[in-house]
Amino acid sequence: MTLDVLYFAWVRERIGVPREKVETSAATVMDLVEELRAREERYAVAFGDLKALRVAIDQELTEFDASLNGAREVAFFPPMTGG
Amino acid sequence: MTLDVLYFAWVRERIGVPREKVETSAATVMDLVEELRAREERYAVAFGDLKALRVAIDQELTEFDASLNGAREVAFFPPMTGG
């Protein structure tokens, strides 16, 4: 499948792009993270500490063990700091 | 001593005046209430249920057993309903 993968805040800065298309057969978010980590150093750095990251599938907050079945858009970002 | 005695809300309506001078030797608020009750029916009615009344001496909330020593202004009114 082809996913739109989005990055925000310092995750975006570390990876260097705000979004990209990713061709993957990852079953879960965690599988996708592993694939990206293996690609290049900048991904390994951005995904170094998953406790400092949040993930959303199709604009809904979820967990790293969530299934990507049917997913179109996955976003990675640090904890939110609104308000 | 001469006290300014003030009445508010339905206490004022029952007594019929918003304020009056009262010549008294009452030692406490309760003594003053007893004097007023003995005066006329309208006072007896207004002071019928002290649990429904509040009292202030010189613009500070106080209790019915408070001393009138040094007092200049005593006010009687129902529980407040501001806000």
Add this chain to the structure above:
Amino acid sequence: MRIVVQAEPFDFGAEANRFAAGHTDMGAIVTFTGIVRDLAQNPLDRMVIEYYPGMTEKALEKIATEAQERWFLGDVLVIHRHGDLRPGDMIMMVATAAPHRVDAFEAAEYLMDFLKSRAPFWKQEFTADGAEWVASKDEDEDALKRW
């Protein structure tokens, strides 16, 4: 601290903007506004608020000072009307400014809880059934216990 007791209407938005302006060290502003309600089951013609000139202002200042001692606040505003009001009219407002939101919220709630039953104001409602003094509520007295 600014405490105002007045018969005239006030402009909530203008007061809120004036209060919020120039507090660059205060990150949080909370306002509370009370509005005269018009209930369908017994339409209100008007409300009259009586107060105790002198004592009312002192009581509000005392409540606001206590809030400032209890929380880290940059500023406090209390405006309360007396006299004739109509449904939809604003009765009063409080505003608090604080570095952090929890202080601004708690202080505003504290001000409201004490203002409700410790500041000398008495409301009288006029409906088709006649005039009636608003009774104090046990829940308002109970609200003071949490502080």
Add this chain to the structure above:
Amino acid sequence: MRIVVQAEPFDFGAEANRFAAGHTDMGAIVTFTGIVRDLAQNPLDRMVIEYYPGMTEKALEKIATEAQERWFLGDVLVIHRHGDLRPGDMIMMVATAAPHRVDAFEAAEYLMDFLKSRAPFWKQEFTADGAEWVASKDEDEDALKRW
């Protein structure tokens, strides 16, 4: 319910007045406003707020809908800015209208608690030391536990 995410400044007072108008069955209006703080120990040049177009609006709507399910509210307003802000600028506001003050206060606090750490916004501060992403606070995460 009105949810707005915009780069432009908003007029807090005008929004507050507009929100409060025409609610004759709602006795209580609470507003919260967040302002960019400028701290003496490390003067802030500017703040940039990043957001997630689409998800941010949905997250705010979800939070506001949950508040409306939980309390008896007449109306809810959320305005949040993104982009460039300066010290003293208003970042965001929420407003709640309810028949009773406790509902208006609790709902506004609930909105703020969830908006702080469940709505996709990220703040970056620019000072003489450079740019820094604002870290989330444990206390903001803890604040959710009370609801």
